[in-house]
Each structure stands twice: as structure tokens, then as C-alpha cells.
Amino acid sequence: MTAPVLEMRSIGKTFPGVKALSDVTLNVAPGEVHAICGENGAGKSTLMKVLSGVHPHGSYDGEILFQGAPCAFKDIGASEARGIVIIHQELALVPYLSIAENIFLGNEHARHGIISWNETLKHAAVLLKRVGLAEHPGTRVADIGVGKQQLVEIAKALAKEVKLLILDEPTAALNDGDSAQLLLLIKELKAQGITSIIISHKLNEIAEVADSVTILRDGRTIETLDVRDGATTEDRIIRGMVGRDLDHRFPERTPYEGDPEARPALEIRDWTVHHPIDQQRKVVDNVSIQVRRGEIVGIAGLMGAGRTELAMSVFGRSYGRDISGTVLKDGREIRTRTVPEAVAHGIAYVTEDxxxxxxxxxxxxxxxxxxxxxxxxxxxxxxxxxxxxxxxxxxxxxxxxxxxxxxxxxxxxxxxxxxxxxxxxxxxxxPDVLLLDEPTRGIDVGAKYEIYTVIDRLAAQGKAVVFISSELPELLGMCDRVYTMAAGRLTGEIPRADATQEVLMRHMTRNTR
Structure with missing residues (x-):
């Protein structure tokens, strides 16, 4: 049997008042993609911070062996020198520097203190090609999307001659297309002999890329499963994470049965919002929606559809310029020009960030x-x-x-x-109206269920809920109706009985021009 490339033995870590890790063991085989799963607070990120030197040697119990040798990393630079590189959920890029400058930040191509820009750009181009990113190395990081920024982070890791790549929730903020591209890259890196550890709440992604999965619960190792045998299902992983079978992903609730002719708690009419910089571009274009008390209404759309822009602009005009349209509360027109005004009218906005x-x-x-x-x-x-x-x-x-x-x-x-x-x-x-923007992003299945229960309880109390989500099963499991958006325009209104993932996606991809 091949010796592990990484062994973490009896790791313990305590913060004031909290035992974050207790006797955790992790073994990772060379060249594999090893997933780590667990509920929020299970200790996944803490364990990786111990491994990467963010929590230095001496601040935790236990021992770490990498490639058979004991490790005592005093900081993150020491772990990177051994080829262990961590990419955190919050990307560590400087937005106003170029891609090339970010890739080699702290690792510059320099002679006698002078940076060789030709060498920097040439080497950056090679790394960008390796991660499948076609951008010019001189492009500012601020001018590329989050999905491409994630690839820049991986290129940055490759520049450090990475042997063990740790990705903490790498697709949490990505759309489906960018997520698929990133997962494909992880497979390609595996083919090149790079070992990866991936932390993710998206169990379908784990099933796609991982060879093994270690489950943590309450700061302890529960078990390690072989995903390659085909017998490790999402339900099996969930059972290990929460300590029980989760028979239903969503709480049982009685669908909204109020009077469809009842006066809406919130009605938005002919709402148009222009981009704050490119004032010719409409990010929300003549959208009208309504939600009644006791009802959960979803808004579905791909990245750039205008869902968040709609919610933020209604909530005190927190986003956009040249905003026009009408907001009515219980049939009466109200003004929501500032956040205090919106709050005073009983409107709350739970941000995606x-x-x-x-x-x-x-x-x-x-x-x-x-x-x-x-x-x-x-x-x-x-x-x-x-x-x-x-x-x-x-x-x-x-x-x-x-x-x-x-x-x-x-x-x-x-x-x-x-x-x-x-x-x-x-x-x-x-509030009487809650605008919930991606309320379960980056949250494990157990915590999601608890939050779904809270949302159901609020609707049962007569609150009107607008539920924005990128996860179609979530919208189907929680909402009484779903509006779809594409390119800033409303493209459909689908009742619960008619809503399927295929129907929603068809409306979400409709050409609005």
C-alpha cells in the first residue's frame, strides 16, 4: 500500500471557550483529490489552517508529517516553502494590480532587487495557459470575474511549485459554468501529479472530483470514505456529517393558500435600474413583481440576471443609478430612497455577502x-x-x-x-417583508435545514418573503411561486405546481433582446 503524502495525527486546537479540534486524524494519498466534509463549525477550515501554518506549530496539539518528514510550520511561508499552498474562500488578490503581479507577489522574478517584467509576463502567460485562462497577464484583477480570479489563485499556487493544493470552498461564489471549469482543472492537476484537498458543501461536486472524503463532526474525525467505489452517495455523506439520516432536505410546509386576489404586501412596478458606472446599461429593466403575506416567492436567474441588483435597489437604493419605478406596501405607494426609509416601512434585506x-x-x-x-x-x-x-x-x-x-x-x-x-x-x-439574497450560500446541509425552518416560520407568521437563490432545488423546495430573470428582465412567473429545474432553466436562458 502506498504511504500517505500527508499524515495529521491526533490534532487538537482550542480557542478561548471553544474546543475547535479534538484528536483529528487525516491521511491523504499521493496524487489524489481528498475532500473534507462537515457541518459549519465542524473544524474543516481550522484543520487546514493548522496544516498550512496559519495556526503555527506550538499553538495546537498533535503532529504533522508531509512526505514522511515531520513538519513544524511557524507561518504560512514555511508551509509554502514545502509545497503546501492554501487558497482560502476569501481570495487574497490585490484588485488593482495585474494578474502577473498577483501571481508573483512575494515571489517576484528579480535580480539585484529589480523586477524583470519580461520574465514575469512570460512566466505568467505559461501559468495562465496551464490553468486554462486566456486573459492577458497585464490585465487588472479588478477587471475579471470571480471565476477567473479563482484560476489566478491556482496559477499563483503553481508558481510556488505546489505539491499539495488546499482549496477552501473554491466554488462557493461561482456560477455553474465557472464551477465546472474549476472542477475540470482540479482533475487536470491530479493528472499532473498534484495532490489536492478540497473543502466543499456541494456534495455533487465532491462526488464528481474526489477520490476520498473525510467527514468531521464537532471537531472530530468521524470516518473516511472511498468515493471511487460508487457506493458513497450524497445521503451517505450527509448521514456522517449530521449524525443521522436527513430524510428531507427541506422542512414540510403547507404551500401558500391565501387569496390570490389579496392585496400584495409588497409590489414593485416597472422597476428600472442603471449600472452605477456604465449609465447606459440597464441592469434591471422594467421589472414588476409582487409578494403576499405568508408567501415565499423565489427569484431565479443566472449570473448577471439582475436579481441582487433588484433587491439592493429596492432596499434604500443601495445599488445603481437613475432608478425609476414604484414600490407599494399593502397597496400604498412608499418611498425607499434610503436604507432607513426602507427599514421604517418594514422592509429588510439579508445580503448575499x-x-x-x-x-x-x-x-x-x-x-x-x-x-x-x-x-x-x-x-x-x-x-x-x-x-x-x-x-x-x-x-x-x-x-x-x-x-x-x-x-x-x-x-x-x-x-x-x-x-x-x-x-x-x-x-x-x-419587518413585514424580507428580501433574502442567497441566504444559505456557503452553508452545510444541516445548517441549511435550520435556516429553511426559520424562513418557513416567518412565512407562517404572515411575513412576505422574497427568496433569491442560485440553487434551483432550493427554490423548488421552498417557494410558492418563482419569478425568472435574464439580462435584467423578467422572463417568467411559474407557480409551484408547474416548476421544475428544466422549466426554470428554460426561462432563465431566454433571449430577452
């Missing part, structure tokens, strides 16, 4: 939950900290936010728990 726009990552759970409605926990303009703690603690329990106290820093929480904090923040504001 919780880390940048949804949370203050360096503040506590309690402060984040009450931010959207501070007057509720204030007396004479001063926040009552006891009341704030009481409110936050009630949401921590009811939303099952996994943290020892509400004084825990939000940035230390897993993605699923961060999303629960975002939802708690807006539920505390007491």
Missing part, C-alpha cells in the same frame, strides 16, 4: 443582533446593555446559534452561525 455587508465581524453577537433596531434596546438615546444582552440571548437560543455566549466575536463563528446572526438582526427589526 454577509461578511462585507451583513455583519460587523469584530463586534459581538449581541451588538450585531441589535444593530438594525437600536432604539428598541435604548433608553433616552443610551443602549441598555442588560436589555441588549437579554434580547441577544433569546435569539441565540431560538436560532440555535452555536456560541458559548452572546459576547463572542462574530468573526469567530462558522458561516452557518454567522448567517443565523444576520437573520436574527433583521427579525429583531420586526
Amino acid at each position: 454577509r461578511k462585507q455587508y451583513g455583519l460587523n465581524l469584530i463586534d459581538t453577537i449581541g451588538r450585531n443582533i441589535t444593530l438594525s433596531a437600536l432604539p428598541k434596546v435604548a433608553r433616552r438615546g443610551i443602549v441598555d446593555e442588560h436589555e441588549e444582552t437579554r434580547v441577544a440571548e433569546s435569539y441565540r437560543r431560538s436560532m440555535n446559534i452555536k456560541a458559548p455566549t452572546v459576547f463572542e466575536q462574530v468573526g469567530r463563528l462558522s458561516g452557518g452561525n454567522q448567517q443565523k446572526v444576520v437573520l436574527s438582526k433583521w427579525i429583531f427589526a420586526g
Whole structure:
């Protein structure tokens, strides 16, 4: 039997008040694609940070062997010198530098302190060809999409003569086309002898590219499965992740049975939004939608369809220029020119980018939950900290936010728990209408189910919910109706009974010009 290229033995890692890893073991064979699965908070990213030196030797228990030799990495530079390169979920590229400059940042082609740009551009072109990216090496990273940026990160890793490539949620922010291209590249790298570790919540992708999968739960190794035998199904992986069979991916709910002629809680008429820079381009073009109390209405569309732009522009004109159209709440026209105006009218927006726009990552759970409605926990303009703690603690329990106290820093929480904090923040504001933009992005199946349950509960309470998602099964499992968009225009309105993935995709790809 071939000796493992990587062995992690009895790894333990503790943060203040939290045991993140306990006696974790991981063995990776040379040349394989090894997946790591687990619920949010299971310890996947922490384990990879231990391996890559982000958490330095001495800050954790256990030992690491790479290519048979013990490792004691003091930082990420030490692991990269051995050929172990990690690509984090949040890409570490400088947007205003060129692709070539990013690839060799900190690893420049230089003689006597002077960079050789000819050599840099020539070598960058070779690496870009290797990862299948046709962009010129001199192109600014800011001028290419997220999918291409992910390929630049891999080219950057190849420039460091990578032997073990670690990809943390590499397709979380990619559309289907970019995801497929990235998975194909991982297979090609495997053929070139590069070993990969991939962390992903997308079990269909694991089934496509992985040779083995190690499942973590509550900071411990549960089991390692051989995916190549064909017997390892998505349901089998889920059972290992959550510790039980997940009979249904979505909670049972009674579809909306209200009066179809009832006055909508939210109605958007003839809504048009222009791009903030290219003012000639319409990113939302004459869109009209409506949602009633107790109803969950989905919005489906491919990348660039205008879904997020629609939601953000309605919510206080947070995106776009030259916005026109009408917003009605319970049949009465309202103004939502600013975020405070939108909130005052009972509209909440849960952003797709919780880390940048949804949370203050360096503040506590309690402060984040009450931010959207501070007057509720204030007396004479001063926040009552006891009341704030009481409110936050009630949401921590009811939303099952996994943290020892509400004084825990939000940035230390897993993605699923961060999303629960975002939802708690807006539920505390007491909205009538919730605009949910990719509310389960980057979240494992167990946490997704919990969030679906919360959304169902809100609809049952009479809230009107707009549910934007790139995952068609999610829309089919949660929504009473689904609107489809393409190139900024509305292309269809499909009731639950008629909605299938094929029908939605047909409308999502309709030519609107």
C-alpha cells in the first residue's frame, strides 16, 4: 500500500471557550483529490489552517508529517516553502494590480532587487495557459470575474511549485459554468501529479472530483470514505456529517393558500435600474413583481440576471443609478430612497455577502443582533446593555446559534452561525417583508435545514418573503411561486405546481433582446 503524502495525527486546537479540534486524524494519498466534509463549525477550515501554518506549530496539539518528514510550520511561508499552498474562500488578490503581479507577489522574478517584467509576463502567460485562462497577464484583477480570479489563485499556487493544493470552498461564489471549469482543472492537476484537498458543501461536486472524503463532526474525525467505489452517495455523506439520516432536505410546509386576489404586501412596478458606472446599461429593466403575506416567492436567474441588483435597489437604493419605478406596501405607494426609509416601512434585506455587508465581524453577537433596531434596546438615546444582552440571548437560543455566549466575536463563528446572526438582526427589526439574497450560500446541509425552518416560520407568521437563490432545488423546495430573470428582465412567473429545474432553466436562458 502506498504511504500517505500527508499524515495529521491526533490534532487538537482550542480557542478561548471553544474546543475547535479534538484528536483529528487525516491521511491523504499521493496524487489524489481528498475532500473534507462537515457541518459549519465542524473544524474543516481550522484543520487546514493548522496544516498550512496559519495556526503555527506550538499553538495546537498533535503532529504533522508531509512526505514522511515531520513538519513544524511557524507561518504560512514555511508551509509554502514545502509545497503546501492554501487558497482560502476569501481570495487574497490585490484588485488593482495585474494578474502577473498577483501571481508573483512575494515571489517576484528579480535580480539585484529589480523586477524583470519580461520574465514575469512570460512566466505568467505559461501559468495562465496551464490553468486554462486566456486573459492577458497585464490585465487588472479588478477587471475579471470571480471565476477567473479563482484560476489566478491556482496559477499563483503553481508558481510556488505546489505539491499539495488546499482549496477552501473554491466554488462557493461561482456560477455553474465557472464551477465546472474549476472542477475540470482540479482533475487536470491530479493528472499532473498534484495532490489536492478540497473543502466543499456541494456534495455533487465532491462526488464528481474526489477520490476520498473525510467527514468531521464537532471537531472530530468521524470516518473516511472511498468515493471511487460508487457506493458513497450524497445521503451517505450527509448521514456522517449530521449524525443521522436527513430524510428531507427541506422542512414540510403547507404551500401558500391565501387569496390570490389579496392585496400584495409588497409590489414593485416597472422597476428600472442603471449600472452605477456604465449609465447606459440597464441592469434591471422594467421589472414588476409582487409578494403576499405568508408567501415565499423565489427569484431565479443566472449570473448577471439582475436579481441582487433588484433587491439592493429596492432596499434604500443601495445599488445603481437613475432608478425609476414604484414600490407599494399593502397597496400604498412608499418611498425607499434610503436604507432607513426602507427599514421604517418594514422592509429588510439579508445580503448575499454577509461578511462585507451583513455583519460587523469584530463586534459581538449581541451588538450585531441589535444593530438594525437600536432604539428598541435604548433608553433616552443610551443602549441598555442588560436589555441588549437579554434580547441577544433569546435569539441565540431560538436560532440555535452555536456560541458559548452572546459576547463572542462574530468573526469567530462558522458561516452557518454567522448567517443565523444576520437573520436574527433583521427579525429583531420586526419587518413585514424580507428580501433574502442567497441566504444559505456557503452553508452545510444541516445548517441549511435550520435556516429553511426559520424562513418557513416567518412565512407562517404572515411575513412576505422574497427568496433569491442560485440553487434551483432550493427554490423548488421552498417557494410558492418563482419569478425568472435574464439580462435584467423578467422572463417568467411559474407557480409551484408547474416548476421544475428544466422549466426554470428554460426561462432563465431566454433571449430577452
